[in-house]
Amino acid sequence: MEMTPKTLTFIARSTPYGSGRAKALLDMVLSAAVFDQNINLLFMDDGVWQLARDQQPGMIDAKDLSAALGALPLYEVNNVYVEARALHERGLTLDTLAVTAIPCDDAHITALIAQSDQVFAL
Amino acid sequence: MSTLHIINKQLPAQGLSACLRVMRPGDAILLIEDGVYLCATEPIAALPDTVHCHVLQEDLQARGLALPVAADNCQMVNYTGFVTLVCSHSRSLGWC
Amino acid sequence: MKLTILVHSAPYSSQAAYSAYRFTESALAAGHEIQRVFFYYDGVHASNGLSTPPQDEFDLVKAWQALIEKHELDAISCVSSALKRGIMDAREAHRYEKAAANLAEGFVLSGLGQLVDASLSCDRVVSFGA
Numbered sequence: 001m002e003m004t005p006k007t008l009t010f011i012a013r014s015t016p017y018g019s020g021r022a023k024a025l026l027d028m029v030l031s032a033a034v035f036d037q038n039i040n041l042l043f044m045d046d047g048v049w050q051l052a053r054d055q056q057p058g059m060i061d062a063k064d065l066s067a068a069l070g071a072l073p074l075y076e077v078n079n080v081y082v083e084a085r086a087l088h089e090r091g092l093t094l095d096t097l098a099v100t101a102i103p104c105d106d107a108h109i110t111a112l113i114a115q116s117d118q119v120f121a122l
Numbered sequence: 123m124s125t126l127h128i129i130n131k132q133l134p135a136q137g138l139s140a141c142l143r144v145m146r147p148g149d150a151i152l153l154i155e156d157g158v159y160l161c162a163t164e165p166i167a168a169l170p171d172t173v174h175c176h177v178l179q180e181d182l183q184a185r186g187l188a189l190p191v192a193a194d195n196c197q198m199v200n201y202t203g204f205v206t207l208v209c210s211h212s213r214s215l216g217w218c
Numbered sequence: 219m220k221l222t223i224l225v226h227s228a229p230y231s232s233q234a235a236y237s238a239y240r241f242t243e244s245a246l247a248a249g250h251e252i253q254r255v256f257f258y259y260d261g262v263h264a265s266n267g268l269s270t271p272p273q274d275e276f277d278l279v280k281a282w283q284a285l286i287e288k289h290e291l292d293a294i295s296c297v298s299s300a301l302k303r304g305i306m307d308a309r310e311a312h313r314y315e316k317a318a319a320n321l322a323e324g325f326v327l328s329g330l331g332q333l334v335d336a337s338l339s340c341d342r343v344v345s346f347g348a
Contacts, residue, residue, distance in 0.1 A: 021259070024226070024258065031333070034331070035334050035335075035338065045140055110146050113215065114146055118213055118337045118343045119213055120224070154237060201244035204244065208245075208342050214345070216345040216347065
């Protein structure tokens with residue numbers, strides 16, 4: 001039976017290497033991607049640090065999270081959003097991010113949440 | 123279409139403000155765990171009247187706190203009420 | 219309603235692990251159906267059968283086990299989170315040539331797909347974590 005696709009929104013709010021949360025959320029996104037649903041990935045708050053360029057996680061024997069994020073289009077996760085305010089507060093800009101993301105203001109984020117069947121934040 | 127925003131720590135700088143910025147009319151906040159300390163601090167008192175705020179009674183009393191008298195828009199719920207809130211909103215979002 | 223519970227904090231490190239238990243218990247008491255309880259990230263520590271709190275402290279692993287047994291809950295510990303943290307069933311212990319298995323009875327190891335699957339087929343997901 002063909003079911004209407006659902007919308008799952010994942011909100012990344014953690015820094016990339018200080019805890020395992022960023023990777024845990026990304027693993028959730030990649031798992032959800034194979035279910036052929038509508039997937040949104042939104043970077044908010046400290047989560048925008050995951051998008052910083054020139055990460056060298058090899059220095060601390062960690063896996064490169066930004067490289068993994070670069071593979072999202074291969075999983076057909078194309079709805080990648082970033083909280084514009086969070087970027088600005090941290091001195092980051094859209095054109096210096098490791099991956100392409102759509103900037104969002106509060107109203108846009110509110111709408112994303114309201115359109116979602118389920119929301120996961122980590 | 124409404125969302126239940128669950129706050130479980132006292133992070134006025136991030137948790138609460140991020141949550142408040144993206145709330146819609148009809149959404150509600152539920153304070154649990156260390157989130158109940160927000161009851162005792164400014165941000166909750168400053169909530170607009172349109173925001174429905176619920177506080178988990180078990181977590182509040184465990185910490186020796188009570189609802190501030192002035193907080194007209196705050197209501198206590200127990201775990202059963204927590205379940206009811208989850209079911210009466212379209213989705214829940216934990217701002218952990 | 220059909221509810222899915224996601225737990226991503228560890229017992230004794232975070233109250234969230236306990237909150238998830240209390241919520242699940244209350245949801246069942248209110249007549250709701252628990253589609254699945256998924257233990258992820260640090261949450262998998264709730265499925266460590268070797269967890270031994272002092273007698274005067276709440277035994278969360280035991281409490282989950284009792285609830286799982288009583289209501290025949292589908293309780294899944296994320297296999298990749300669990301293995302990393304040294305929690306495994308006999309099959310994984312054999313596969314990785316480990317000396318012992320310690321997954322608490324009642325819990326099942328499986329992949330993240332089980333969380334997604336439950337999320338797509340239930341009415342509400344509730345996440346617990348610090």
